[in-house]
Amino acid sequence: MPDVDLKPGSPEWLRTVTASKIPVILGVSRYKSQYTLWHEMAGLLEPEPISQQTQELFDYGHAAEVAAAEFWKWRNPGWRLSQREVQYSRDDLPFPNAATLDRRASRGRSRKAVEVKTAESLEEWGDDGSGEMPADYAAQVIWQQYLSGFTDPADLVLWPTFGRPRIYTVEFSEVRAEAIVAKASAWTASLAAGTPPPLDTTISCYETVRRLHPDIERDREVEISPDLAARYLTANADRKVIDVEERGTKTEVLSEMGQAQYATCQGYRIADRRNAKGGTVALYANTKTDFLEGIPA
Incomplete structure (x- = not known):
């Protein structure tokens, strides 16, 4: 699978099905509505600017990656890790695609994906070593495995706000990967057809509708059912x-x-x-x- 170099926030990145978009496309994201992402990818809505608070979270996450990489190497002697993120794409898919691995692990001919996440709460996580994690994170990792071709079990290092880091194993599933590809194909087809997903009850969807219609036509009336x-x-x-x-x-x-x-x-x-x-x-x-x-x- 060829390496790519997409910059988050660029026009090319916005049109590409990336790992961070997969949970939204599947409808399992805890943070963004399908309705929101569709309008962003269709070019009908500018993504929300990154606030200072969000940027600080991103910065903390990147710092946690460095510490988590050292923790993972300590737990996995004999393995090597890439010094930085690595992106992959597949030419055989009918839509632009990419996946960014936080780290690529290697030992001899073996390769595996290593992902790092931070969390303030451990309510949605199982015990250390299990694969029990939020569905959106699991979907991201499977997408990374599929695009990179590293189908050996991936590791997700959780760096909690309180407590010690934990490592979770994500088994690759060809069936789930194919289901994700089918969903992504249908998603990109809906973009080409100009058919957005239905409204939903999320805050993200509500804020999107507000942003799509910022102006007020004074004295105009609309009849609703x-x-x-x-x-x-x-x-x-x-x-x-x-x-x-x-x-x-x-x-x-x-x-x-x-x-x-x-x-x-x-x-x-x-x-x-x-x-x-x-x-x-x-x-x-x-x-x-x-x-x-x-x-x-």
Whole structure:
């Protein structure tokens, strides 16, 4: 597979199906809507400019790559790592494609991909050595394996904000890789046909629609369907009620917890208190708990 040198943010990069776009195309991204990416790749919407906070996260991630590479080499004696990222592409696919490996590992004739990720929370990760990880990261790694041709099990080094780094193994799956290629082919065909994906409920999609229609034609009216009008007004009213109820129960939980870090019930962790700005604390619900499944309907 030939090496390529695409620069993130360039017009060529924007039109190319890269590893970072694969989770969005598959609909498993935690960060970006399909609707958003489609309009960016179609040239109808400029990607959001990188904020200072986001750039700092990128910088931290690049620094973590250096440390993670040394950690990986310590765990894998006899292997060598590339000094920097390596990009690959396949000429036999019917659309522009690329995958950037954080590091390329080699030992004799063996090659494998090594990816590095940072995380503030470990809720979506399994034990060290397992392949249990967020679906968007797993999809990225399989794409990297497919384009590079390095089908030996890849390693993903997780560099958490708190705790020691962990290494996760990602097994290559030809079936999954072919399914990803099929999705990517359909995606690029939809770009050529000018057929965007449907709207969804993500913040990313909402912000995209706002950016697509920034101007206001004063006094112009648009007739919407009775169903949409009813759903919107009902949801707006329900949200106000839910916000009040949620704030009330949060207050009660915080009061019950006092100085404790965790709130539990019948062996389940329900919520935890975390430090917030201004010397205060914030309450976070444990959205992964199975507690509600044991409550009779």
